[in-house]
Amino acid sequence: MSGKTAEVVKTYGLDAQGITRKAPTHWNLAAPALYEHAVRRDEGLIAHLGPFVVNTGAFTGRSPNDKFTVDEPGSRGHIWWGEFNHPITEASFDRVWSRLRDYLADKELFVQDCYGGADPRFRLPVRVVTQYAWHSLFIRDMLIREFDEVVLRDFRPEFTIIDAPEFEADPMTEGTRTGTFILINLARKLVLIGGTRYAGEMKKSVFSILNYLLPLRKVLGMHCSANYGRNRDDVALFFGLSGTGKTTLSTSPDRTLIGDDEHGWSDDGVFNFEGGCYAKAIRVREETEPEIYETTRRFGTILENVVIDPETRRLDLDSAALTENTRAAYPITHVPNADAGGVAGHPRHIFFLTYDAFGVLPPIARLTPDQAMFHYLAGYTSKVAGTERGVTEPQLVFSPCFGGPFLPLHPRAYAELLGEKIERHHVRCWLVNTGITGGPYGVGRRIAMPITRSLINAALDGKLDDLPTEVDPAFHISRLTTCPGLEADMLDPRASWADSDAYDRKAAELAARFEVNHDKFERA
Numbered sequence: 079m080s081g082k083t084a085e086v087v088k089t090y091g092l093d094a095q096g097i098t099r100k101a102p103t104h105w106n107l108a109a110p111a112l113y114e115h116a117v118r119r120d121e122g123l124i125a126h127l128g129p130f131v132v133n134t135g136a137f138t139g140r141s142p143n144d145k146f147t148v149d150e151p152g153s154r155g156h157i158w159w160g161e162f163n164h165p166i167t168e169a170s171f172d173r174v175w176s177r178l179r180d181y182l183a184d185k186e187l188f189v190q191d192c193y194g195g196a197d198p199r200f201r202l203p204v205r206v207v208t209q210y211a212w213h214s215l216f217i218r219d220m221l222i223r224e225f226d227e228v229v230l231r232d233f234r235p236e237f238t239i240i241d242a243p244e245f246e247a248d249p250m251t252e253g254t255r256t257g258t259f260i261l262i263n264l265a266r267k268l269v270l271i272g273g274t275r276y277a278g279e280m281k282k283s284v285f286s287i288l289n290y291l292l293p294l295r296k297v298l299g300m301h302c303s304a305n306y307g308r309n310r311d312d313v314a315l316f317f318g319l320s321g322t323g324k325t326t327l328s329t330s331p332d333r334t335l336i337g338d339d340e341h342g343w344s345d346d347g348v349f350n351f352e353g354g355c356y357a358k359a360i361r362v363r364e365e366t367e368p369e370i371y372e373t374t375r376r377f378g379t380i381l382e383n384v385v386i387d388p389e390t391r392r393l394d395l396d397s398a399a400l401t402e403n404t405r406a407a408y409p410i411t412h413v414p415n416a417d418a419g420g421v422a423g424h425p426r427h428i429f430f431l432t433y434d435a436f437g438v439l440p441p442i443a444r445l446t447p448d449q450a451m452f453h454y455l456a457g458y459t460s461k462v463a464g465t466e467r468g469v470t471e472p473q474l475v476f477s478p479c480f481g482g483p484f485l486p487l488h489p490r491a492y493a494e495l496l497g498e499k500i501e502r503h504h505v506r507c508w509l510v511n512t513g514i515t516g517g518p519y520g521v522g523r524r525i526a527m528p529i530t531r532s533l534i535n536a537a538l539d540g541k542l543d544d545l546p547t548e549v550d551p552a553f554h555i556s557r558l559t560t561c562p563g564l565e566a567d568m569l570d571p572r573a574s575w576a577d578s579d580a581y582d583r584k585a586a587e588l589a590a591r592f593e594v595n596h597d598k599f600e601r602a
Contacts, residue, residue, distance in 0.1 A: 086103075086105040087231065088105070088231065089233075089234070092189070092207065095240075097183070097207075100183050101184050102187075103187050103188075106191055106224075106230055108218075109377070109378045116215070119186075119211060121210055122212055123386055125392070126375075126390070126392050126393070127375040128378070128379075129376060129378075129379040129381050129393075130215065130379070131380075131381045132212050132382055132383075133383055134274075137274040138382075139278070139401070139403050140282060140483070141258050141279070144254065144255055144259055145164065145279075146254070146260065147166070147262045148262065150264070156290070157487070158487055162482050162483050166253050170253030173253075174247050174254070174270060177245075178242060182240070185242075186209075188207070188213070189206070190205070190214055190217050190221070191224060191233040191235065192204055192221035192224060192353075193224065194222070194288055195349065196337075196350045196419060196420030197344065199344075200295070200349070202288060203235050204221060204236070204284055205235035206238075206280060207238065208241045209241060209243060209244060209245075210241075212277075212380060213280065215378075216277040216280070216281075216380050219378065219408055220281045220352050220353065220356065221281075221284065221353055222353040222420070223353060235267075237267045237287055238267065239268075239269040239283055239284070240270050240271065241271045241272075241279075243271075243272065243273070243275040244272075245273070246272060257272075257273045259272050262286060264290060264486075269283045271283070276382075278356065285484050286486055288340075289484055289485055289486055292342055293491050293492060297342050298343040299340070300317065301319070301479065302316055302318070303325060303329075303338045304335075304337055304348055304425075305328045305334055306423075307333050307538065310347075311424070312423075313348055313422050313426060313427075314427040315425045315429065316429045316431055317429065317430050317479075318430070318431030319457070319475070319481070320403075322431035322432060322459055322512050323431055324431060325339070325356075325357040327534060329355075329357075329413060330531070332535075335410065335413050335416040337350030337355070339351075339355070339356060343424075343495075343499055347421065347422055347423040348423070350420030350421070352420075353410055354409045354410055358403065359384055360396075366528065367527075369413050369414065370406065372412075373412045373413070374395060376412050378408060379406055380405075380407040380408070381406055382407070383401045383403070384404045424503045427506050427537060428506070428507045428508070429507075429534060429537075430445075430453050430508065430510065431459075432459045432511055432512070433459050433472065433512055433513035434513040434588075435460035435513055435514055436518055436519075436584050436585075437514035437516060437517050437518045437519065437522040437571065437575070438553075438581060438584055439509070440570070442511070442533045442542070442561075443550075444506075444507075444547055444558070445554075445555060446507075449507070449554045451496070452596065453509055454478075455479070455489055455490075455596065456478070456596065457477040457479055458474075458475075459475060459477065460473060461473045474591065476595040479492045490599065506537070508534075509555055515568065517576070522574075522575075532563070533561070533564070541562075545559075545561060546558070546560060552585065552586075553589060
């Protein structure tokens with residue numbers, strides 16, 4: 079078997095973390111070698127044309143209730159404890175870590191030394207130690223790779239992630255909720271993951287760490303995709319939770335992709351946190367999403383929970399037999415018009431994407447700076463099926479800053495940074511409904527992606543700047559009253575409903591939920 083194993087001389091090896099080795103350690107293997115190991119270990123199947131297909135088992139999405147942050151003196155005063163940041167004691171962490179070290183001693187391990195953050199000034203060196211070869215390939219796809227052998231030999235991680243899907247915690251003695259755990263220790267600069275094969279926990283752990291470190295340096299961490307047009311100063315950001323269209327809308331043939339999910343915004347501009355993309359693969363079509371579709375036919379792409387014929391190795395991208403949350407993980411270099419450097423200027427436009435399952439928001443609306451801050455703190459969407467364990471149909475959710483589960487600090491810390499940057503750089507802001515119109519979920523229809531894309535393109539080209547609007551105080555938006563090429567009943571959701579009274583009731587219900595949610599931050 080090819081590849082670099084335990085014989086590799088490392089200045090800073092696993093022994094620095096107290097991990098003794100009685101089995102092979104594979105260091106910084108490239109994709110072909112990781113394929114070979116993954117096949118040897120029966121971790122998945124190679125599909126027609128080369129992607130690697132895996133089944134993540136019971137966990138086809140994140141498990142946010144099993145994520146804990148260690149309650150320790152150095153970070154305690156900064157953490158926004160509560161719904162998203164659950165505390166665990168240092169003693170409980172140590173008990174899990176002690177058992178996990180013993181468990182790993184005789185396990186074959188795969189290590190990737192890489193970075194979070196394309197801007198060298200804010201780059202975080204991360205070591206990811208995995209039990210599965212395909213998890214090593216996943217993180218190699220997702221983070222920023224280091225190719226210099228000398229740098230790799232002397233690589234010293236600032237944070238280390240240990241990923242052991244087959245190891246489970248003991249809730250009775252170790253303070254976890256279940257056998258599944260994601261434990262972040264900011265003092266020890268160590269993340270432990272166990273009891274889940276879902277690879278997204280690794281990448282979101284890096285995101286959470288950067289969202290803790292960077293705002294303390296006046297750099298905003300953002301759950302958004304980003305692209306640029308004619309040049310690197312024509313930047314657009316697309317905020318939104320999973321399933322709202324971040325990856326699809328930012329991957330456009332006439333614009334250059336910076337990144338599809340996680341970015342920082344410094345005094346010099348925007349930079350990608352990652353070196354890869356993690357797109358939803360369910361019902362991807364060559365006609366409507368050609369760039370993403372092509373990645374599902376490429377060597378180096380990992381397809382999670384996509385149905386495959388084990389004989390012909392042909393994919394069924396339409397099947398949700400395993401989950402709606404089928405995923406494609408691939409290096410950003412798989413996208414033909416991507417900027418592999420991942421660094422650009424300041425945004426000209428910000429789009430807040432929401433999947434409105436109530437069916438009462440327009441397909442696009444202009445936002446004043448104050449309205450933008452209202453919607454940024456609200457982070458309204460509907461949680462779509464499969465993104466988290468147990469979600470089978472859309473559920474209303476307010477996720478502050480469009481990324482509540484990944485915010486270690488209070489949302490106001492991020493909102494203040496965003497507000498300052500919007501004002502300083504005169505950014506135009508928009509609310510975009512990629513969800514339902516013509517009625518609530520189950521009655522109405524989803525707004526077609528070509529319509530959404532055409533509206534965003536019109537906004538980017540300045541064609542919507544001077545169109546008349548009508549302020550809707552209930553939803554804190556400025557709704558367009560006319561738009562070339564779009565029927566009036568699309569711009570006015572009430573007109574798209576068969577029963578206007580039913581619309582009024584549903585709109586009032588959602589508006590009330592907005593205000594109750596906003597009151598939490600007013601009182602904070």
